[in-house]
Amino acid sequence: MEAFVSFVNDLVWSKPLVYGLLITGILFSLLMRFFQVRHFKEMIRLMFQGEKSPTGISSFQAIAVSLAGRVGTGNIVGVSTAIFIGGPGAVFWMWATAFLGASSAFIESTLGQIYKREIKGQYRGGPAYYIEAGIKGKVGKIYAIIFALVTILSVGLLLPGVQSNAIASSMKNAFGVNQWVIAIVLALLLILIIFGGIKSIANVATAVVPFMAIIYIGLAVVIICLNISEVPALISMIFKSAFGAEAAFGGIIGAMIEIGVKRGLYSNEAGQGTGPHAAAAAEVSHPAKQGLVQAFSVYVDTLFVCTATALMILMSGTFNTTDGTTNSDGTPHLIKDNGIYVEAADGSKDVSGTAMYAQAGIDKAFSGGDYTFSPEFSGFGSYFIAFALFFFAFTTILAYYYIAETNVSYIFPGRGQKIWINVVRIALVLATVYGTLKTADLAWMMGDLGVGLMAWLNIIAIWILHKPALKALKDFERQKKAKGSGQYAIYKPDPNEVPTATFWHEDYPKRLKEYNIEE
Template identity: 40%
Template sequence: MLDFLNDLLWGKVLLVLLIAVGVGFTLASRFVQFRYFGQMFRILGASQAFRRDKHGHLSSFQALVLSVAGRVGGGNIAGVAVAITLGGPGAIFWMWVVGLMGMATSFLECTLAQTYKEAEADGTYRGGPAYYISRGLGQRWRWLAAVYSVLLLATFGFAFTALQSYAVATSFGDAFGVPVLYSGLGLALIVGLIIFGGIKRIARISEVLVPFMAGGYLLIALLVLGLNIEKIPDVIVLIVKSAFGLEPAIGGGIGAAIMMGVKRGLFSNEAGLGSAPNVAAVAYVPHPANQGIVQAFSVFIDTVVICSATAFMILLSGVYDPTSASDVAGIALTQASMADHVGEWGRTFVSLALLLFAFSTILYNYYLGENSLNYFSRDNQTLFNAFRVAIVLLVCWGATTDLGTVFGFADVTMGLLAVANLVALILLFKSGLRILKDFDGQRRQGIERPIFNAKDHPELNLDPQAWELAPEDLERAHRTLGNTPATSRG
């Protein structure tokens, strides 16, 4: 039954929906992910200056590293290897396509998450698909918001947390001989110390950990590429030819290449799942499109940069042979490929990278679970604390248990999660374009950092408290727009 549902969701339904949303919004927005690619760096540069929680909220930079912490995980190391093993090198081409389309999808869903976010009693924000479904689509769609929240809790809060713990413990055991029980206990202790500090502590840990882990992995990848620079054009040709069935490869030909590329691409970058919008909504930004642009960049980092780094390391090695079957697959293929390039210490490096990637993803998964619970019971600290205890226990259990069935279940629930979110994005397509039009209009007027006036959009049913501007942005609004777009938060 799980196999049947997986084939239906990933082989047919999601393929159509992902193309409809990704290509549709790319065209309707006039290629927003490429038009504002340079703007991504300027927004982050401005965000860096205020990232130390100047007004009690998270910045775009902190929201970015949180989303990268979730997007960059086992899928970037083991998932890419699985895609190549089952779909051939051509799966990487379709992973790139999913990533580039996913940048537009991520812009749409994260812009909507910012637009429809809600202010909490402690001054923080909450948001995500459940919120933009219930506020943007109205009361008659609250059932879809509830279904999405349940699926989010089951998929990320529980299943993926256990899977990441299993990946850390088994990889650590293979590399250093540490029993999985001890790895699980140690991981659970560290996770517990962090998650009981709430979203701000998770953000502070992530803004140190994520640049370190991603930067270190990319440095090694650049070293490998430099050692094999003359082979890179041949690998690119192999990827493109395999994508269209023009190259003999194990994995079932073009159909398998497309399915594995789409599946692993979405699994890795999460664009369309609606997971990242839960984090995108917590940041303070002067305009929702700012966060959409930044989150589109996180998809680029994940898929086009880090997944490609893993793919090239595998395809440039002497371990993978596309013309014959091999017993080496998954994380073992990535480890063997790294060892082939730099020596046996490469296996240890991959294990350490997976440890850091999976650890950051566990923190991200926890927050998604907490946010789904918050939709049903607002700011219930007793419920949150019970969930935190459950996560600590789940980390211990996941480290010591064979999770084959859990993985199959998570694939199905993730597929259903994506369907629910993509349907909502299609229904909210016009709202996303309206927000983008507001941003584009201000940019054409020469305003470098547009400001969102919630009062100009009464039809959107927004939370006015969530759109109170910081004093410096309110002052800037007076100077540039000549009106008062909102009250000050200061």
């Protein structure tokens, strides 16, 4: 099983996808004149704008659900793994992926809003919806169904195991909790929440995600302040390593870029096609508003949370790097030999255990200089990482469920919808339980496969359909300039260019009346 998944994974995550994601981000950024810098303040303002309705959720709830999906295991274990394999320079390529990926996040989330539908009292949207509406005809319908099926498979079966495996591993390391206990607790919590639908998931995400992210980033700031003298050297090491100028890491620049981009995408999900599902559920007067909010969520995920993890790891001094080859005894060939890697009792190497590097940074910061790292040591760092992973990873699983439900609703819009939604609920719970028990290597490979398949399908789609999103941004900027604020910007789609944006064709006259504006 592992050999087969590894083989398919290598095909999916080939160089065309890795560098294609970077090129896509660069070109979209150029086309939008680096909006991610120009509209930074507007992103923050729009995030807290309180538009909501019985049909849709607010922008803040939408970004909370989106961040629930983005901020997860990838922000701790993923960063640790990236540094483990690619060295400190991988952090730079995660930053680059986030900055450029914000443009992909804007395009896909704005498209999600443009082509959203109101179904049974709530907004539904995402790549499957905009692929069908934008490409049209049999080709568009078949493409949309393929994306929906791949997404259900990925977020419903492949990806939950990565999150639950990290929760089980960290809880066992910190508190010695049996994996079966974690599996049962996760299953019960999921059942209690996911049967409440998007409103229930949004309420949990709104309460948990901002709270946990603030605490996590806050602790990182404290650690950085306690070790402020080391920060310049660490930043220098990241940049030198990224471009092969650091002697210890100079020979692995290709692996560094690939693992940085892969882990960056796994963490922030920009261009992958998950963000548009939550974006489409938001109540806004203009699609570009939600596009800007979702672009900012990429910053929160990678530039804030992932950077916090990276600095804690690098400050610990416990990380090491492998060039991907093995020694004669099967152990990784290390580029840097003064670190550790996690070894299980049977001799297998557990890359997900690199989360220990993050906890090592926390423990070292509070040790008063008297610190020696040991995989068996459980201090404050291990407890904190265990709790952080639990909340981050659990809310990510909730977001996965909502995405799966949205795509089930797309494929089965009729009477059988409720039955299939319940099937997906059960499947996701079982996948989560299974993920707490299987090997970490297989969990990560299956997760990477799911992310890669979705990314391929969505990146092709947004290149085909990106023009309405670009025009929506220009229209928003025009209205913002004319009115002095984007608060009352109203979207009026051109019926000749986007005839299938039926929601907005009906919504425009209602908005004019609501805002008391004469056309």
